[in-house]
Amino acid sequence: MSMWFDETLHDGYHQGFQIKEVLFENKTDHQHLVIFESTTFGRVMALDGIIQTTERDEFIYHEMLAHVPLFSHGDPKDVLIIGGGDGGLLREVLKHPQVKKAVQVEIDQAVIDMCRQYLPNHSAGAFDDKRAEIVIGDGIDYVTNSDRQFDVILSDSTDPIGPGEVLFTSPFYQGVKRCLKPGGIFAAQNGVAFMQPDEVSTTYRRLSPLFEDCSFFTAAVPTYVGGIMTFAWACNDSGPRASSLEVLQRRFGQSDIDTRYYTPEVHAGAFALPRYILNSIN
Structure with a gap:
């Protein structure tokens, strides 16, 4: 059987x-x-x-969560990753030549250890990169107490169940805001909106009082069934989200990054949301 x-x-x-x-x-x-x-x-x-x-489709998720905010920013030197113990997001972040330091805060050392052993292609050596700093701890504690600031903060958490639940709360978002440099960008996985519309509306309700520019972008990841996946977006400047296709094409070309899903054209279109997601926001 x-x-x-x-x-x-x-x-x-x-x-x-x-x-x-x-x-x-x-x-x-x-x-x-x-x-x-x-x-x-x-x-x-x-x-x-x-x-x-x-292994088959992780590149879609990790490329979009990394490259959309980093190419929108244009000059990300310091990046904070919350979660992401499989190392895929760290791998994509470190492809950006401007990144000087990528701090990853993961609550469970066992996830990193097992993924390095059984899913080595996810991190592809990223954990051993000299620019990577791995912190084993709670993400909300880190953003609440750290005195460091970042150009981009990425939350690669589980769904708001169990250990990942606190990474969808207002105190976590307040901590994110205090850890962002001026013009900094926050992005986070936010579930499959067709199946989890409350996640979209709740996230928007909690982020919008803290940031001037809040929205979502999307990608179709086969593993995450039920429709397109949403990623939350927050910034105190509307400029990065409005980056023109010409600017994105120039930044992407200069980076010499090889991708399997992300393109500047996909990036520009990812912020065009279907009506059912807009209804969840409004």
């Missing part, structure tokens, strides 16, 4: 991954972690029964 991993993130709706081999399974100090080889998506990681990332 075939073994299947059934994800039940949404009530009354689930997706299944056929398992070739379970590579690792354990209850860490914070969550239940499993990594398995699937028949169609390569290696897959799940936390507390929810799929986090797969």
